Amino acid sequence: MAHTADVVIIGAGALGAACAYFATEQGLRVHIVERGEIAGGTTSACEGNLLVSDKEAGHELDLALYSNQVWRRDLAPYNHLWEFENKGGLIVAATESGARNLAELAGRQREAGIDVTDVAADEVHAYEPHLTEDLTAAAHYPQDCQVQPMLMAAQLIRIARERGARIWTRTEVTDLHRDGDAVAGVVTSRGTIHADHVINAAGTWAGDIARLAGVSVPILPRRGFVLITEPLPRTVFHKVYSGDYVASTTSSDEGLQTSTVIEGTRAGTILIGSSRERVGFDSTVSLPALRQIAAKALTLYPVLAKTKIMRNYHGFRPYCADHLPVIGHDPRAPGLWHASGHEGAGIGLSVGSAKLLVQQLTGREPDLDLTPFAPERFDLVEAS
């Protein structure tokens, strides 16, 4: 039996779910194909951050600010379904030079449109009473939010299904169906689906899908660990992180980097991150990485010394060399679209990316220029 749809979405993570939501909102017939389970990849191994604070001025920040609006306006009726919390972010510095760097970062971000308040060392504990005394400065970002990422993906897919979307889980895309040069559907382990558009939302594995179309989308895995504590009474109120986190997210270093990111969750657990390593898909838990994360977290929150670590998240961020995602139509393979490569910011950027992609897909002018995220941009770099 032949299956048809307007849009096939490959991947049921945060990006695939958001694309399904906005495509069905436009009345498109959507069919999602997922190799594993809903939200089973990187979406199930992350904190669910919706951050503007960790971004320098530039295209990613523009997308983050746009996405922030989509969360607050378009999705306002649903935000309770995924534990949306406008908790705010707090970046802290522990040295004089760190304080200067933070003030400069905040200045640049303010110019780029971020709402940021400088916090003097003696005011920090009004925000976070349990933080160490040994701080020199902080900056507060009221726009930072958090969601429960698995619930967000699953609920967006539920809404899309109510609007008629279909989903096949445990179904692998083995090839793309072609009509001449154009991509016109997918061949899967459960049969072929014909569609005018195919959206590649396969996250860290998006490069494999692109290869099926004969095009290159150079997305690589960047491994990360997050420690999870036993449930506690609320101890950490904002997303709290050290100033070096921003440098670490934008670095391309291959070795182990850790920088402190701490936040509480609705369930009472505290999430303690984070590490970045380029080690391919090596899934061995690295004790040195966990030790570094723990040691740095204790310098910010000595009060957590006796707190028990119960488990950890372990995931692979989909990462591009220029730290920008890949969003939009691929002119090298007409009919193929990409929504992948958001590195550690995929949950926050997902809904903005998806809304813009669907605007382009339905022939409208996107609210934000997608040129910086063009899938073919890496070919141009290689050619020059």
Add this chain to the structure above:
Amino acid sequence: MTERPRDTASTSPRYDVAVVGAGPAGLAAAVAAAEAGRRVVLVDAGGQPGGQYWRHPDETAPRGDESLGHHDWSTFTALRSRLHGLVRRRRITHLPWRQVWFVERPSVGDEPPAHTLHLTTSYAGADTGGEGPDAVTGDAVILCPGGYDRQLPIPGWDLPGVMAAGGVQALLKGHRTVAGRRAIVAGTGPFLLPVATGLAQAGADVVAVCEAGSITGWSRDPLAAAAVPGKAREALEYATELIRHRIPYRQRTAITAIRGTEAVRSVELSRLDREGRIREDAGTADVDLVALGWGFTPSLELVSATGAATRKDIDDSLVAVVDDEQRATVPGVYVAGEATGVGGAMLAVAEGELAGLMTARDQRAPVSQGNVRTLQKRITRHRRFAAAMHAAHPVPRHWHEWLSPETTVCRCEEVSYRQVCGARDELGAGDARTVKLMARPGMGWCQGRVCGFASAKLAAATEGRALTADDLRPTAKQPFTAPVSLEQLAESPRYE
């Protein structure tokens, strides 16, 4: 292959053999390896050897009736005195009150493939001690983690006064404490009998033993029971005790709901069909203690942490794959006892002893082939008995039909059956892992040790298929094999 950064393997105290667990399997393994000339470290969460099976009152305040309520006590005391002798002669380093929180695997190509076990004070030892090194390295490791009570949620199982049968037994054996005055024992399997008779001997009024299965199940392999004569004698003793205390033994009967507000007040009984569906009401009973026993779940966290292969056993437990010499599929790792398949203490002792001998042989120490063969024959006999027991006492296939939407599935995170169904039906969660991530069963303090089996069973049952190893593996896969403080994780290990 790239060299992974090592943490502490090169500097932690190194032993020929590291044994985890000092229950029947671990005790036998440590003694056998040490007597075969190996330098052994024995790590145990308890303060004194014996494990759950030979749990007994504090040895530092000795009493004459230490063996009360125990079987095979002389096997234990013999192993214990050998252990004490070997500890005195410094052949075994015994580290009580310690548990492993992380297993550091060897790097590719390491010879021998030594594993480093990172240790923390066990929960039970928190007030008592737990001194010793923060890590030990074993050229070979023998994992004997034992198991814990398998629990099945039913309406009201989270009321005070409802206990796992093994928990009731532990109070009797370890503290000589009776958990209630008027008790009922229910579930399946021969373990219900010692719990019921133990309660009766300790003075409780036991109103019934409810067996969900039927002893006619044993007729499928009558020779299996004969293969282990001691078991038949044991069963006869229990039967005599039930009669002496006038405890009715009701087959194909289960507690399908527990009632009470502050604590248990009564239970509702049902007659079951062969598949575990409720056939008819079988009355109620007023009780203040409910002991539920559905068999045991082996602890597979350590086995999983080594990366060794696992499989689903005949009783639906996840167990380690081992060869006929107790080797796991990862070089340098041996497994003995319940973690290779639930089969009781005497099987565990035989497996432990064999594992201890094999570590010695694999490290080129002389080992008697006659001993090896004798142990292998004993293991085969006990395995056959265990297989017959599991076949006669399965977890009722339709158990989930006893649940109501309000029934708590996960006690730590207070997740109801309705929420589990919601994750599946509304949110499209297609397996136990996704249900866990969306509705949180198994995410709390016990990390699924209580509800993991039930959650896996629910995931399979709602798809109308049999349970698979993949349903069970997520609960066993815990990189942190025990909780560890942030402080200890952050600090470099100490070896004093």
